[in-house]
């Protein structure tokens with residue numbers, strides 16, 4: 001009986017591999033969706049009244065915090081898993097375990113989609129990440145391994161540990177009869193999701209977020225603003241929008257400690273910490289979680305040729321923007337969204353736009369993911385980061 005049940009489960013899982021099943025094409029759907037994965041993507045775009053009215057420029061934010069896993073990264077997780085299933089390196093309900101190293105939301109999305117699709121997940125995280133993200137990972141049934149934060153060039157850095165753990169498991173052989181294999185002996189296969197180097201990340205945005213934004217604005221969009229953590233969003237959305245209209249300005253929002261602004265402006269990812277000779281090189285030291293980079297990744301490589309401009313955003317500015325949006329719009333966003341919105345204001349001012357030009361950006365996650373750090377005034381005070389909404393008011397004067 002159990003063997004039969006198992007075969008039925010596998011057959012139904014395999015029948016599900018058609019990607020259109022999991023993500024409806026329509027922006028709104030009255031259809032019954034296919035489980036939690038069916039809720040991913042097709043997020044609404046909202047006008048941010050306080051900023052738009054003050055600037056005379058339409059500031060539009062894509063509400064990615066409405067994804068079921070709470071962030072834009074749900075799109076990436078489902079694309080990585082769909083693509084791997086299509087290549088035959090992941091098969092549902094056959095003892096596959098997905099590994100990822102992440103301080104951001106990707107772990108939560110991978111854990112959630114893994115559960116929905118019949119996989120186990122191990123997420124390696126730095127031990128200083130916001131507690132609410134850790135709780136979400138554990139609640140979603142992931143095995144969580146906390147390690148000391150370290151530079152990416154260090155073997156003990158969480159991304160490197162995740163890769164190593166995945167490789168230590170029996171690799172999946174494309175085309176091998178793993179069903180038969182695992183019926184005879186319990187074989188566990190490892191799969192490294194690898195959001196930084198895996199091009200499925202870019203594809204999720206090129207085939208999802210980008211086209212959605214294009215449809216939602218009817219092509220009436222002057223600029224796209226985004227931070228980069230892996231580079232997937234800015235590369236995928238940026239390239240899609242440019243393929244439609246070459247003159248759309250793609251602008252990077254860069255946070256403190258990140259080398260990307262320098263890379264765009266001066267061609268080198270010069271890291272001031274490296275110059276000062278401290279051990280923290282290659283780490284992005286900011287209260288803004290999820291964005292900032294000091295090294296090249298495959299996803300970022302795809303973005304570099306299409307980024308037209310870059311704007312630097314300080315921690316106090318991002319903190320101020322988040323408070324400003326709650327005060328004026330009742331909009332409770334996370335740190336990278338706040339950083340993106342500061343950059344939207346800067347870009348509008350810099351370009352001298354004031355005739356209703358439309359700038360679109362991504363609101364990656366909600367403030368609820370950030371109570372213990374970015375949204376904790378006591379914590380910020382200890383870190384020496386002022387909380388002063390006046391900074392945004394000045395920016396808008």
Ligand code: PMP
Nearest residue numbers: 104228229230231233290336364
């Ligand atoms: N915001 C948040 C909250 C994130 O977790 C991430 C991903 N690390 C980003 C923004 C950046 O997106 P991307 O990785 O596509 O550059």
